[in-house]
Amino acid sequence: MKGAVRLLGMLAACVLALQLFFLLRIALMRFVAPESTSFQRSEIWRLAVDKHALPWLQESVSRDRISDNLRRAVIASEDAGFVEHHGVEWGAVESAWSRNEKAEARAQARQNRIASSGRRPNGRPRVVVAKVVGGSTISQQLAKNLFLSGERTVPRKGQELVITLMLELILDKDTLLTDYLNNVEWGEGVFGAQAAAQHYFRTQAAFLGPAQAARLAVMLPAPKRFEKMPSSPYVMNRSATIVARMGGVDLP
Numbered sequence: 503m504k505g506a507v508r509l510l511g512m513l514a515a516c517v518l519a520l521q522l523f524f525l526l527r528i529a530l531m532r533f534v535a536p537e538s539t540s541f542q543r544s545e546i547w548r549l550a551v552d553k554h555a556l557p558w559l560q561e562s563v564s565r566d567r568i569s570d571n572l573r574r575a576v577i578a579s580e581d582a583g584f585v586e587h588h589g590v591e592w593g594a595v596e597s598a599w600s601r602n603e604k605a606e607a608r609a610q611a612r613q614n615r616i617a618s619s620g621r622r623p624n625g626r627p628r629v630v631v632a633k634v635v636g637g638s639t640i641s642q643q644l645a646k647n648l649f650l651s652g653e654r655t656v657p658r659k660g661q662e663l664v665i666t667l668m669l670e671l672i673l674d675k676d677t678l679l680t681d682y683l684n685n686v687e688w689g690e691g692v693f694g695a696q697a698a699a700q701h702y703f704r705t706q707a708a709f710l711g712p713a714q715a716a717r718l719a720v721m722l723p724a725p726k727r728f729e730k731m732p733s734s735p736y737v738m739n740r741s742a743t744i745v746a747r748m749g750g751v752d753l754p
Contacts, residue, residue, distance in 0.1 A: 524649060524665050528672050531681065535562055539685050541647045542693055549691060559697035562684040565676065568695050569710040570753060573679060575719035578747040581640040584679070585752050589641040589670035590663060642666045644682045675754030683707075688721060689729035702732055712748060716741035 542560075549556055577584045583591055638646070645665035650658060669678060688698035695707040695718075703714050710718070720740045721728040728737060 521664065525668055525672075527649075528665075528668050531673060531677070535681060536648060536685065537562075539647045540649050540651070541687070542685065544651070545687070545691070557691040558693075559691060559701055560693040561696040562694060563696045563707060565680045567706070567708045568680065568683055569708055569715060571712045571715035571748070572683065572695055572707065572710050572718060573753055574748040574751040575712070575715040575744050576640070576683065576722065577679075577751050577753075579716075579719035579744050580643075580722055582747075582751075584640050585675060585754050587639060589639060589666040591639055638662075639666070640682050641669055641678055643686070644678060645669055647682075647685060647687075679754060686722065688718060688725050690726055692725070692729070712745050713741065716744035716748070719744055 546556065546558070549558075581591075642662055645662050646652075649665055650662055673681075683695045685694060687693055688695075689701060692698055692701050695710075698718050699705050699707040699710055699714075702718065703710070705714075717732065717737055720737050721732065728734070731737070
């Protein structure tokens with residue numbers, strides 16, 4: 503019994519120490535912008551192992567070197583309540599959780615039907631993957647990219663929420679949005695607004711027009727997929743919708 507209590511105490515101390523590390527790292531971001539994120543480092547490793555090369559574009563820039571058009575477009579596309587909420591849109595999280603559970607149940611049912619039928623395309627068992635949707639705010643996406651892995655587990659999601667609340671408590675909305683735009687992925691090896699503006703439009707992030715900014719914002723949920731078709735009908739139609747919404751967006 504004493505051993506179990508001692509083990510629980512050690513685990514609690516480790517968890518507390520980890521939270522303190524996150525808190526201090528976020529406090530430092532008030533003075534020093536992050537040079538890289540956990541997601542970027544994992545991508546560097548993946549590219550080095552899988553591609554045996556490192557195609558990489560990234561340049562962090564100050565707030566005044568990122569177009570307000572892009573700031574409005576990303577808020578309109580990713581997180582319309584960014585200025586008002588305190589980091590988490592609980593209704594969106596609950597809705598996404600429910601939709602993902604249903605998607606996983608449908609995928610499992612299809613997998614079971616395929617297994618029972620004995621169908622094996624090309625001699626290999628077919629794997630059905632659930633289409634997962636997100637309900638994350640910009641602050642949550644920043645928390646995940648900065649410190650966490652991409653796995654979808656309850657402990658990882660819980661840690662994301664804690665870090666998000668820390669970010670919102672310590673940093674102002676303007677800093678959160680700038681850090682997000684400087685580090686978010688916009689294609690394979692393309693990170694941040696400046697790199698995206700140069701890669702797709704041969705211009706600076708400060709000079710992005712409304713239509714260009716909207717197209718970049720539309721790419722964010724699946725940048726590697728949209729990178730292959732940045733002018734697809736879906737991207738163009740969706741970006742027109744974003745442009746129409748941008749006028750009603752308040753910036754922090």
